[in-house]
Amino acid sequence: MNNPKIKYWHVWTDENGITHQSRCELTNFIKESMGGDADPQWNDRLPGGEAEILFTIQPVGWKGEWHENPKPQWIVPLSGRWFVETMDGTRVTMGAGDISFGGDQNSKLNDKGQKGHLSGTVGDEPAVLMVVQLKDDHWIAAQPGVFS
Secondary structure: OOOOOEEEEEEEEOOOOOEEEEEEEEOOOEEEOOOOOOOOEEEOOOOOOOEEEEEEEEOOOOEEEEEOOOOOEEEEEEEOEEEEEEOOOOEEEEOOOOOEEEEOOOOOOOOOOOOOEEEEEEOOOOEEEEEEEEOOHHHOOOOOOOOO
């Protein structure tokens, strides 16, 4: 395998305060061992810093009314399905193994009462998510491509 890539959705805010979702790729993979006698594998080491890891379970029918991501954060569904809808009308449904980065901070309330994004569970099972919140203010309102 040469130059592997992982696709993810990047939720972001434009200069007018409107949120969008763009399909991006992680592309900075280096073949290396994780240590010890482990064989080399492809690793993309994202910029480090203080972070908090949360596991969350959104019940069937759960809806997160219009809101911004509380912190810049990586969200990875582990089971179930959930959706994210941005102010531009883009709605993406994700399931286990999909990846989203929430960088929609600094959005502005529009005339429809929308700010940030709308999210919720899809289907008849809870959505189990792993969330990695980045505490460094540098990542607030990060633009697509910043991790490539």
